[in-house]
Every structure is written in C-alpha cells, then in structure tokens.
Amino acid sequence: MPKSLFEKVWDAHTVRTLANGQTQLLIGTHLIHEVTSPQAFGMLRDLGLKVAMPHRTFATVDHIVPTDQFAEPYRDTLAQAMMDELRKNCAQFGITFFDRASGKQGIVHIVGPEQGITQPGTTIACGDSHTSTHGAFGAIAFGIGTTQIRDVLATQSMALGKLKVRRINVSGKLGPGVYAKDVILHIIRVLGVNGGTGFAYEYGGEVFDRFTMEERMTVCNMSIEGGARAGYVNPDETTFAYLKGRPYSPKGAEWDAAVARWKSFASDAGCHYDDVVNIAASEIAPTVTWGINPGQGVAINESIPDPAKATSVDEKSSIEEALAYMKLSPGAPIKGTKIDVAFLGSCTNGRLSDFQEVAKFVRGKKVAAGVKAIAVPGSQIVALQCEKLGLDKILAEAGFEWRAAGCSMCLAMNPDKLIGDQLCASSSNRNFKGRQGSPTGRTLLMSPLMVAAAAVTGRVADAREVFAVGSN
DSSP, X not given: OOOOHHXXXXXHHEEEEOTTSOEEEEOSEEEEOTTTSHXXXXXXXXXXXXXXXXXXXEEEOOSXXXXXXXXXXXXXXXXXXXXXXXXXXXXXXXXXXXXXXXXXXXXXXXXXXXXXXXXXXXXXEESSGGGGGGGGGXXXXXXXXXXXXXXXXXXXXXXXXXOEEEEEEEESOOOTTOOHHHHHHHHHHHHOTTTTTTEEEEEESHHHHHOOHHHHHHHHHGGGGGTOSEEEEOOOHHXXXXXXXXXXXXXXXXHHHHHHHXXXXXXXXXXOOSEEEEEEGGGOOOEEEOSSSTTOEEETTSBOOOGGGOSSHXXXXXXXXXXXXXXXXXXXXXXXXXXXXXXXXXHHHOSHHHHHHHHHHHTTOOOOTTOEEEEOOSBHHHHHHHHHTTHHHHHHHHTOEEOOSSOGGGTOSSSXXXXXXXXXXXXXXXXXXXXXXXXXXXXXXXXXXXXXHHHHHSBOOOHHHHTTTXXX
C-alpha cells in the first residue's frame, strides 16, 4: 500500500500502541530552550531520573536574551536566572548547549537546521509551538508542553494521538513581490485558524517544488497558526543540498546511505490523504493581517472587513472584537494604515535570505521619521553571514537598528517590547493581543519586504509599488 511521509515516519517511530489508543512515539531529536525546560528538569530531579539519551537533545537560548546586550549579568534578573538554569541543566545531564559564547546560538528553529541536526524521516519535538518549522525537511515536528518535555528527557518517547493528513497543493507561479509568508498567510486565511485541528499539513505543488529550504521553513513554521499540529514538505534534492556539509549531517559513505534513506520517506504516488486542498499561486497577493489572529488577513489592495457584512453572528462578533482592539475602521483600506514600529526577524523570517531580500531594496532609502525599526538575525551564524555581505550596514544606513540574535520582539520575553498601543509591522508569526510585550500593543503580520515598505513610508504599503518590485 502506498504511504504518505507522515505514515512512514509515524510507523518507523512507533514503540507501541497504548491502552487509550494513543501511540508511544520515539522522538528522534529533542530541542530545548530556557523557557519551557527548567520545570521539566526539576521533575526529573524530583523523580531521581536521568536523561535517557542526552546525545539526542540539543539546547540553545533564544526567548529571553536581550538583543542589545551581550555581557552578563543581564539587566533582567529573571532572564539571567533562566540562562544560569539552562547552563546548569545541560552540564549536569550531558546535553549539547549552543550558548552565546559558542558563536552558534540563536532561535532554536533556526539553529537546528543550520547545524544539520534537523533531518528528514525523523520525529522532532521541542517545547515551542513553532517546532513545525522543522517539517520543511521532511520531518514530523511538533511543539510539546513541559510534562511532555519531562517524558522525552526521561524516556526519549511520548504519548501522542495519530493525526490525519491534509495535502495542500499550491500550483503555478507566484507573482513578483509575493513571498512564502504571503503563501502561508493566504492558506490560513482560506482554511482558518482552526482548520488544521487534528491534521498534519503536507505542502506540495509547483510553488513548493521551487521554494528554497528557507522559504519552506517559513511556511511550515506557521502551520500551527492554522491549527495543524505539524506541517511538512517531502524531502528532495533541494533538501539534500542544504544539509550537505552541515556540522551534524552524515559524512562520506554515510552521506550517500542517509540520502537513500531520506528519499524513501517521501510520500508515495497514490497514497491516501484525508483531505486535499488546491490553491492557485495566482490567487495569492502580498498579505497583511488586520486583526488578532493570523487568519484575519487581507491582500494589500483589499479593505478591512465590515462586521455589518458578516455572514454569521460568530463572524460578526469576531470582527468587532478585533477592530475594537486594533483601533481600525471597518471598510477602510489596510493600505495607508500608519505604523509606529517595524520588526524584521523571528523564527519565521529571520534567516539570511530574508535580510538579503530587504537589503536589496532598501539600499539608499530611509526609515520614515517617527518609526522605530529593528532588524534581528535569527542566529549568530545568520548575523555573521549578513555582516560578511555588508547587509547589516545597508540596513543600518537605512535606519534599522541591527541587533544580536534572539527571538526579540516576536513575543517580547526580553527588553524588545511595544509601548502602549503602538502599531507594529512585523515579520513574525503571531498577532495575538499583547503578543509583542504591551497589553495594548498592536501587530500587523506581513512579509519582510512588506515590513521594509512600511518602515520607509511610515504606513502599510505595497512593497511592489514602493520598491518597483518586478522591474528590477
């Protein structure tokens, strides 16, 4: 029987079926960071347990690190305590830790792939909802809670119910100025923020075949925002080319054997999917969120929804709540909305290609007066790559503050926060109430180049017009 990648990976990692119908699943790779792991290690100590397979767990620090301070102690004593605790736990249990002094620190979902730790045909778990990022490599990757982190540390396995699989085909060719971020925002808009509940999303079609690994990671990253537990792309030559030569990738003869094994995990022709969704690339435009969840988005040339035109009571209520919080007018164009802050970064769009694309277009332009703009590389390696190419200087000359690696303003568990009801054009993944550090702060999600367009005009703008995209 033909099988999907999800079925193949699931079957290969099944330890047993539990009495409640769940599967005890072996976790091939476990990634941890400073925020969700301390309690799990505490539980291990309370139970007198060791980490079962420390060589399968990798740690970094990302959520709480200040991007404007490298020296310790940090001004935030809680952040320093979390840093100290992670160091202690990794040292005690023999876990590899990409500390800031290593030159390899960064957001966990960027560090894993760039080190070659993220590999096809594996199961990957991390105490962070955006672990779905790693599915870009043909892995089944998902976020877990603290008690599950404990279980994985102690047994290298966890209990999980099997998911259904939805295949999402995006066919055709994207237009100029339309990026991977627009693709996933469009998918979530079409299917809804709860549309993926109980599913793993398999992404395919001509658009994904052409995407780079960094573009695939952007889409898989936000699978969770559409309700899916995991999202993945079948491994192919693009995947293998990215992984070759990475520190943790197989070497020599082992490389050839690994590639053959990885290829075998790709979905078979004629395999069963629980659902199939087809989307034409031509339907996708630069997209901007206007509300308080990633599904509340519109194309740049569309207007903010009017609750009076809602087709149900629930939809009307949802629009009204979002507009009241966002302080936006129903029926008004999203284009021209004034912004206060522009944020480039996060595990969604904090990679080299994101900064390259922005730098290509902002050279010679200036951030608008009154706009605070920051650019935060997703890892120390990304920062080094950017600096070698002079991208940091181009961005700084345009008026962006070039910061050190970290999660930064994506969720603001560090000093990078909105103030009051500031409106932020953000390349991150969530626009929930208070997400960026202020209980009244407002977030508009968009692609990095759309963030740059907003930064230099001071308003939500069509990057295709601002930068003459397509004519360059």
